[in-house]
Amino acid sequence: MMQINKNRLDEATEVLAEVLRFEAPSDAVLSDFFRHNKSLGHRDRGVIAETVYAVLRNRRRLEAWCGERATGRRLLLAALIKVQGISSRQLEGAISATEQRWLAERQAAVAPTLSFAEQADLPDWLAERLAQVHGEAQALRLAQALNAPAPLDLRVNPLKAKREEVIERLRADGMACEPGAYSPLAIRLAEKPSLTKHPLFVDGSIEVQDEGSQLLGFLVGPKRGEMVADFCAGAGGKTLLLGGLMRSTGRLYAFDTAERRLARLKPRVARSGLSNVHTSAIAHENDARLKRLAGKLDRVLVDAPCSGLGTLRRNPDLKWRQSPKSVEELTGKQGAILAAAARLLKKGGRLVYATCSILPEENDAIVDAFLAAHPDFKLLPAQEIFAGQGIELACGERLRLDPMTHGTDGFFAVALERNG
Ligand SMILES: C[S@@+](CC[C@H](N)C(=O)[O-])C[C@H]1O[C@@H](n2cnc3c(N)ncnc32)[C@H](O)[C@@H]1O
Incomplete structure (x- = not known):
């Protein structure tokens, strides 16, 4: 279960405000933010990035849940509760009394009726376009798949290694993984460990690639x-x-x-x-x-x-x-x-x-x-x-x-x- 605290929440609020300006790609805004905030540890960064991405993925549903005045901060709180499954009790030490009252009020409110584009969590133009191409039911399923996080896929460099050997080595290092369903060079990891220092990455045997x-x-x-x-x-x-x-x-x-x-x-x-x-x-x-x-x-x-x-x-x-x-x-x-x-x-x-x-x-x-x-x-x-x-x-x-x-x-x- 993700651990949220006041510091992580405040940092996430700050970087989300920048991300929501949409002046630069979000991954670039996040890396820049982490470069300038070196005191944040690996775990802090993970929690902040995950929560910001949860807002981006589910923005329309979260805005509807927040009702009027869906500020960046409120969207974050909504994402923690509605997407990441944090309870309002777990948030108590991290948020103000006013925020606690606002959350309690939103949790007690009747769930809003969502338009098709809100359900698909896409801007109207894109939801309409996908519905034209696929029909609403299929477009909605596609949108849901696109709004979920991606797994981590690797590609084996055939000049340096064999897929079975790489799988064996990764498993021995505690990483659950499977061969990809289609590409003869693909490996899909069950989790998303950082691999940039792994010997197989350093020696060019693997690359990250969907x-x-x-x-x-x-x-x-x-x-x-x-x-x-x-x-x-x-x-x-x-x-x-x-x-x-x-x-x-x-x-x-x-x-x-x-x-x-x-x-x-x-x-x-x-x-x-x-x-x-x-x-x-x-x-x-x-x-x-x-x-x-x-x-x-x-x-x-x-x-x-x-x-x-x-x-x-x-x-x-x-x-x-x-x-x-x-x-x-x-x-x-x-x-x-x-x-x-x-x-x-x-x-x-x-x-x-x-x-x-x-x-x-x-x-x-x-x-x-x-x-x-x-x-x-x-x-x-x-x-x-x-x-x-x-x-x-x-x-x-x-x-x-x-x-x-x-x-x-x-x-x-x-x-x-x-x-x-
Ligand atoms: C989809 S990305 C390529 C991703 C890359 N093939 C990979 O697998 O990582 C498209 C690329 O096209 C480049 N690009 C844009 N206009 C171009 C042009 N007129 N001629 C060649 N490349 C162009 C962009 O700089 C960008 O790097």
């Missing part, structure tokens, strides 16, 4: 000796997997427009033991540096910048930070990046378009428009690509993953082959 994200690497399916590009590599979660599947042979370009993100890839590449990765910051998707690669690559992954709404389990703030307007802006970029990346492929080469979004406008709509404008590309059924690697996943042509059905984050991906 199992769904791993499946995108298998859809690219690069072979030894090939020329491959990870066009939107970021900090390189997928680059590392692609490099491992290539057994560190051939050439793997990691491009991104954000130099700071690419910089975070460097130490990860060093740990992984890969020697085939070439990182390069580009100014935009039509950067002149890409010209010399036109028509030369065997495989290109476009892990496009997207709303991230498939990752609400890990980034619940995104549902409050995205809007129809931000999604529209992203769709323009996605189409342009896909068209530019396609030029790098040689005949017979494979292009994978992927997002961690659950919105058709960022997914099918982008691929359909691309296929209409590029008759020299055709879809390769994702299910067959997986089956060829011994991965059983009944996904048909286009891969759609979601936490409700697969226990992974929400992802969309298609594989396209250049024929002309």
Whole structure:
């Protein structure tokens, strides 16, 4: 049972006020806060982060429960009681007499009637959009799965270790874990221990990566000796997997427009033991540096910048930070990046378009428009690509993953082959 005290509650109140301004990603606001409050111990940090995230995940239901004047502080108290199962007695030493009276009054009040969007704990626009796509009942189940915390998944680096050995070692170290359901390299932990100092992490045998994200690497399916590009590599979660599947042979370009993100890839590449990765910051998707690669690559992954709404389990703030307007802006970029990346492929080469979004406008709509404008590309059924690697996943042509059905984050991906 979580231990709450006055200090933890006051610190959480302070950082939540900053988080609820939604000017920066919540994980960045929290890390910054902890960096400036070094006296907080590991446990304090855990409790504060968990409670802030409980508010972000359940904000609409908690606001309704609080009634009028749902301040950040009240939302925290509501989250402790309604989400984290703390009793008002346990809170007595941590809160004022006025707050105790307010809590007692709210607990005695009749439960409010919730709208569909409040039940789904999504902004109205997103709840409506998901209901249009899936129908209300299914949209509600999907929302509930997206509003729950994610498990911790690891990916084994095939250059350094075997999955069974890693599982054995983690279990010997007291960590309950199971092989992933789909990715041959995935391990799912029962809890969320900090692993950054674990010898297997330090020596590059494991990385933290959602199992769904791993499946995108298998859809690219690069072979030894090939020329491959990870066009939107970021900090390189997928680059590392692609490099491992290539057994560190051939050439793997990691491009991104954000130099700071690419910089975070460097130490990860060093740990992984890969020697085939070439990182390069580009100014935009039509950067002149890409010209010399036109028509030369065997495989290109476009892990496009997207709303991230498939990752609400890990980034619940995104549902409050995205809007129809931000999604529209992203769709323009996605189409342009896909068209530019396609030029790098040689005949017979494979292009994978992927997002961690659950919105058709960022997914099918982008691929359909691309296929209409590029008759020299055709879809390769994702299910067959997986089956060829011994991965059983009944996904048909286009891969759609979601936490409700697969226990992974929400992802969309298609594989396209250049024929002309
Ligand atoms: C979904 S993230 C990539 C995550 C990364 N592949 C991973 O697995 O960790 C999308 C990335 O696209 C990058 N990006 C945005 N615009 C771009 C462009 N025009 N060309 C290439 N990359 C771009 C962003 O900086 C961001 O790192």
